[in-house]
Amino acid sequence: MPIRTTETAPAAGVRAVPRGGSPAARARRTERAKNWARRAPLLPALVFLIIVTQLPFVATVVISFTRWNALAPENRGFAALDNYRAVFTDPAMRASVGTTVLLTVTVVLVSLLLGLVLALLLDRGFRGRGIVRTLLITPFLVVPVASALLWKHALYNASYGLLNGSLTWIWRLFGSDDPPQPDWMTDSPLAAVEVSLIWQWTPFMMLILLAGLQSRATDAIEAARMDGASAFDIFRYLTLPHLRRYLELAALLGTVYVVQNFDAVFTITSGGLGTANLPYTIYQTFYQAHDYGRASAQGVVVVLCSLLVATFALRTVSSLLREEVTR
């Protein structure tokens, strides 16, 4: 890395020296060219991301201060904080914040735990391990809308879904014609959404943790076993510390995707019965109510909340980066 002062101070002097002049000046020029060569490959991605993701947010902030409903275009103007007042006093909006938090925390924690158990099971050698891993990752590969439709119509449906169908079948085995037939989606709508999402995200968590397990140094474990450490001790003192970064990464990536979930909420319950999360609520305000101003204010609030969570999460990520070897 060059030292800053040598770069900035003699800027005027550099120009005075003719091309190919003093060796010092030449060295400075090549140093500067090298710095550019280092940064240049970064720029296309950076510029692209700023234009496509950051500029729209700026526009969202601007629109959030206007009174703008597409259904009443003539009544458009500066709204000051009206939209924000509406957002914070709207019980539906507050409810959807709670729903988002509950949905995300439940899905991420449960699928992380299940994923850990499955990864530990798969880390051991047994007959057909490759087949079992293939079976296990399939839910992650099914298109989310397809899996939402599958859960809603083929599994949860009260009159012909597989869940109630199996209940009927089991009850008949025991000679009863009166099986319980709960209406899963109305009785526990949020749980219905959560179960389908846990099914979808557990394989993702398992994949990350499995690779974590497979990157363990086997000699340490072998040595511990030789010393008579129990399986639990090996897990507690060797495996878990090694897995920490993988667990953090899985939780972080899972959270990023589950917070933004739209497909399952949209398809399974259409946001009804207290399952509307933030992305769905914004979608509704914008796409169905056409209230551009308020949808933008909702968006800004979501961004602010996300930034809070992200700052917290990035600290976790920084523990992922801390042991980084910088070259």
Added chain:
Amino acid sequence: MNRTPPAPRRPGSPAARRRRRTGSLLGLAAWLCGIGFFLPVAWMVLTSFHSETDAATNPPSVGAGLSLHGYREFFGEGSGVSPWPPLINSLTASVVATLLVLLLAVPAAYALAIKPVRKWSDVLFFFLSTKMLPLVAGLLPIYLVAQNTGMLDSIWLLVLLYTSMNLPIAVWMMRSFLAEVPVEMLEAASIDGAGLTTTLTRIVAPVAMPGIAATALISFIFSWNELLFARVLTGIVAGTSPVFLTGLVTSQGLFLAKVCAAATVISLPVIVAGFAAQDKLVQGLSLGAVK
């Protein structure tokens, strides 16, 4: 905890037998979990091969005769709505976006991994933080710009958005893959006078190929699966497969076998790609992102 030295592991010793027994029990548990997780998918595929009446029965008709009715309906023989345009749209959007992601992410990751720029971790944080902001909050301005520039219902708008959606994760994954490239190889190349392009294509790319494949797969999967943007920003012309899938249910009641056939067909490319590359996926998701 038992501090006595472990019993010698002869095949017949009680300890070894006990270990073998718990081993096969755990293997059985793994098999049960695998089958349990796969069951809904198996049910989807089985239902897709049933007639509509056999598909919607209680108790389920597992043994009912197989029929291609659902697939024939899906491919438009009954309703006249062809699934090919949405499938082609999905393929175009996912493939082009994935190529763009690689084109942008590989050089950026190279800059961050091999010749760390000053404050490289801040730059990496910035990339990742764009992923933390819910995309839905930028939806409205994007919609308005698209409306005013005539890009509404165009597949190229989705290509741009999917690229930006997957770029942060791709940079993140690629950076750690590229960090595996030995510095000596790069130094040798620079002594031989290789430029950036030559270094990237001749030295970095071959070493990082598994990582590139994993990154491409992840980007393809997330693009192929995306629903919200496709639903809001496309319509009749540029609608993708997930949008088509949601349309199947709302239009004319529910045909379970047809919906399952559609879900199976639309999921198939991702499932096949995922099965084929599952080892790379394991590496890519984790080693790539943690190392």
